[in-house]
Structures are given as structure tokens and as C-alpha cells.
Amino acid sequence: MQKIKILAIETSCDETSISVVENGRKILSNIIYSQIDIHKTFGGVVPEVASRKHIETIDGVLEESLKEAKTGLEEIDAVAVTYGPGLVGALLVGINFAKALSYAINKPLIGVNHIEGHICANLISNKDLEPPFLTLVVSGGHTHLVVVKEYGEYEVVGKTRDDAAGEAYDKVARSLGLGYPGGPLIDKISTEGDRESIDFPRIMLEKDSFDFSFSGLKSAVLNYQNRMAMKKMDYRVEDVAASFQEAVVDVLVKKTIEAAKKYKIEKVTMAGGVASNSRLREVMEKASKERGFDFSYPPGILCTDNGAMIGCAAYYKYLKNEFSESTLNAYPNLKIDRC
Template sequence: MDNNVKILAIESSCDETSAAVVVNGREVLSNIISSQIDIHKKFGGVVPEVASRKHIEVINAVVEEALEEAKLTLKDIDAIGVTYGPGLVGALLVGMQYAKGLAYGMKKPLIGVNHIEGHISANFIEHKDLKPPFVCLVVSGGHTFIVYVKDFGEFEVIGQTRDDAAGEAYDKIARALGLGYPGGPKIDKLAKEGNENAIKFPRANFHDDTLDFSFSGLKSAVLNYLNKMEMTGKDINKADIAASFQKAVVDVLTNNVIKTCKIKEVDKVAIAGGVAANSALRNNLIKEGKENGIEVLFPAPILCTDNAAMIGSAAYFEFMKGRVASIDLNAKPNLKLGER
């Protein structure tokens, strides 16, 4: 093996089937993503059984395309990285069984990757010189975390949601407003036409010195507001509701991240996950970052959503630490960050 470690990575934790080839955790030779958004759109959300079946249909072609675009064969690959949790158990198993078959058949090391660690590692691809320590905000449809990245592959969870993830709340409110799925981009777009101060929605504040989040109360407040307006026959300004809801989410995320940076005495924060592409969150974090002397980093939009390149980056740093999985690696749908 030369000094360039080439990882073939596979991601299938939810509704994207993805394969990528990543060199040394930073350079992406290919990143193929087969999305199921159009399939699940009619259901208003991801249907696990449908997602699993679609993964089975396309995974072989996706992996072959990733290798072809990278101009490599399986013999050129040094290790196989795969997401083994958290996620939908059926979806995870499709990617895992495929990766295990490749690793066993080609006698390549197998590396199990935590999906959340993958999101964090997307920043190592986008920002080639980024090194720990730094703070990372992970916000997606299934996860909301503030993480202190102590070292490559070493994490401390500072805050997390106690109920709905931020992206999950976006999807539910978008459905209530009749915007469809996925909700994040649709609410972000509509909010630009509204007044973010039109409606004062609640922000959850805990009194136990925690930086945890809660979005269920906010979600309920928006739904109650909609019901009240409908029952009284008043006009509903969807743009104002979207903008006011989004401001409530962004305010809490931003405040807790800035507090974490001050507590940990770091001047760098990275954002990861699907909600990291949200324009209001980006703008607010940049503004607050400048005021507090904190640099704010974002991955490219393609690296914010679920993709295998981020899994390949995380797999590389796991591999460098000697964390190789056995062939009996199993899916862990509720895997926690830092759990082995």
C-alpha cells in the first residue's frame, strides 16, 4: 500500500444509496448518490420498507459507477467503509451486507462508520486544512447535536435534541402548511417572503445547565396557531409562519453553538447535516460568529445531505487509528456518537 489510502465507502442509512472513493480522507475521486426523494414524496416522508427495497435495486450499479468515475478497480482499493448506524435498520443492512461481501471476497479491511461522524467529517473534505479541536453543529432530518471534536475520531457530545430533530420539525411543519416533502428547502424558500417577527413562537430553554434542544414544543405551537386561525376563520399567512418558525429554530441553534464555543474556548465551528444548507442558519451563524470572533465553516451543499464521500472521510481516520471491524459487524439503528 502506498501513502495514498483509497477508501471505497457505502452509505445507505435512510433514502439515499451512495458510494464514493475517497483518498486520505480529503480528496474525493467520486461520489455517486441515488436519491429516493421523488419516490417518498407522495407518502410525505420516508417509508422504511420502500427505502430498503430501492437500496437493493440500485446499490450494485451505484458502487460500479463510483469505481468507474474514480478510474479504479476493487483491487486498487485499500479498505471498504460502510455506515452501520444510526439509521433505518433495513436500509443499513443493505449497504452493510454489500460492503461485507466486498471486504470478504476481496480480502480488504472493513471499517464501520457512524453516520453522524460521517456528517462531521464532510468538513474535512471541504476544508482541507481543518484539524481538531473545533465545535460542530450536526443538524439533519434525524439528528441535532452540538459536538466538541477533540481529535480525529474523538468526540464529546455537548448538546442534543430531547425529542424531534430540527430537520424533522421542518418536515412536519412543511406538511402542515401543505408544502410537501422534504420540508427544509421548501420552508427556507417560503420564509424569504415572510416576516420572521410576525409571530412569536416559543424557544425551549432548560434550567439544568444543559445545551440540549427541544423542538416538539415549537412544533406544537405552530400547529396550534394554524388550528386557531382556521377555527376563527382568519387568513393564514404561510410565509410569515414559515419565517417565524424558522427564526425560532435558528435562534436556538445559533445561541447554543456560540455558548459551546465560549465554554470550550475554541474559535472555529463547523456545520454539518442537511439543515446546514439552510440559508437562514448560515447567515445567522456567520453574523454571530463575526461578532464573537468565531470562524464558521460549511460543507458544499452536496456534502450536507447523506452521501458516501463523508463516510469515506470518516472511514479513513478510523482506519488510521487501527479501528477495523470484523466480518460479523452488525447494524446499530440507534448507534450513539462515540460508541464502538
């Protein structure tokens, strides 16, 4: 069997990552330089700072990735890069770097949708997984329910109408004084709280809708804090965090399971940063098992933004000769149906 090596670049937000992936599902290297410590100071990602840091680090990340993969550029079959969605400045750093590299080594360029990359992380971690399957993509910028009909063929059956789940986590964590990033911090402190202490709303929207809305839940948390402050009453941050998280998890799990039932899909997966959430994994696994669904999710390192997931998605494009032109540009609001 021919070994196809894809060098994949991911710079859509605040991680600079370059990976070498063999035949789509074997990671030879996956170097990730995270800027979290830098952006903690600001309470969130500052686009200009992120872009500049990508420029500073990308050469070194490439060198380290090739070294770990024990691979030279002459052995690379194609160069893949995230071209959206994401921060436009950050995307452009990766795209222009990929274009130059593709031209220099005379190998095809493959543009990859960031959301498609997250979905494909499941193919790396679960070697037996094949379409069709349903994926809950849940991260700081995205909350989607996607039916993977075939490699590279997707149907979005649900998406957020306002705040993504991860965005709500960040905003609630900030209001509770926990810091950034909010997801891991709330997940950790929630283990010490009573998840049933506060009855926050579960926003389900219209009957049979698989769309999401978390802005109302976020507002309910802020209103609770304000009411307690006006009454000069104390509350446990742990209880608020746990109750908020339970409301998010309830909505995500219920809609995912109902979508799987409606579309008659027996394989359920998750992707994106919030897919690392311990409570979400626990409840989704229990609900899937009760209904006889196969449930799987990537390890934490593949839930965060990383080059390996981009390399996996690019491999299936390579097999179809779906290459990009040198005019490839950044699309910060790229949709999953444009893969």
C-alpha cells in the same frame, strides 16, 4: 506519500451512495442516488420502500462510482460502511454489500457511525480544518452539539430531547401543505415571509443546558393554525414558515455560540441536511464573526447523506487499524460516542 483509497458505502436512510476517497480528504467519486421523488408520494420516508430501492440500485451505484474515480477494485485499500444510526433495513443492505465486497477483494472492513460521517464532511470541504472544533450536527434525525477533541474522539455536549430540527421542519411543512422534504421548502418560501410576524417560542430549557427541544415549537405552530381556523381568519403561509424558521435558527445559533464560548473553542462548524439552510448559515456566520470564531460548513452535496463523508471518517480509523469484524451488524440507534 502513500495514497490510501477507501471505498465508502452509505445507505442509512433514502440515499444510496458510494464514494472513493483518497487519503481522507480528496474525493475521487461521490455517487448519490436519491429516493426523494419516490417518498414524496408518502409524505416521508417509508423504510421498506427505501430498503428495496437500495437493493435495486446499489450495484449500479458501485459501478458508476468506480468508473468516475477511474479506479479498479484491486486499487481499493479498505471498504467502509455506515452501520448506524439509521433505518435498520436500509443499513443492512449497505452492511451486507460491504461485507461481501470486503471479503471478495480481501481488504479490511471499516464500520462508520453516520453522525461521525456528517462531522467529517467538514474535513473534506475545509482542508485546513484540524481538531479541536465544535460541530452543530443538525438533520432530519439528529440535533447534536459535538466537541471534536481529536480525530475519532468526540464529546457530545448537547442533543435533542425530542424532535430533531429537521424533523420539526418536515412536520411543520406538512401542516402548511408544502410537501416533503420540509427543510428546503420552508427555507425557500421563508424568503417571501415576515420572520417577525408571529412570536413563536424559543425553547432554551434549563440555564447552561446545551440540549435542544423542538416539539414545543412544532406544537405552537399547529396551535396557531388551529386558532386561526377556529376564528375563521386567514394567515400567510410564508409568514408562518419564516417565523417558525427564525425560532429554530435563534435556538441553534445561540446554543452553538454559547457552547463554543464555554469550551473555549474558536472553530465552529455545521453538518447534516439542515446545515444547508440559508438562514441558519447567514445567522451563524454573523454570530461567529462577531465573536471572532472561525466558521465553516460543507457545500450542500456534503450536507446530505453521502459516501464521501463516510470515507473520510474511515480513513482516520484506517490509520489506527480500527477495523471491523465480519460480524458487523446494524445499530439503528447508535450513539456518537460509539465510533
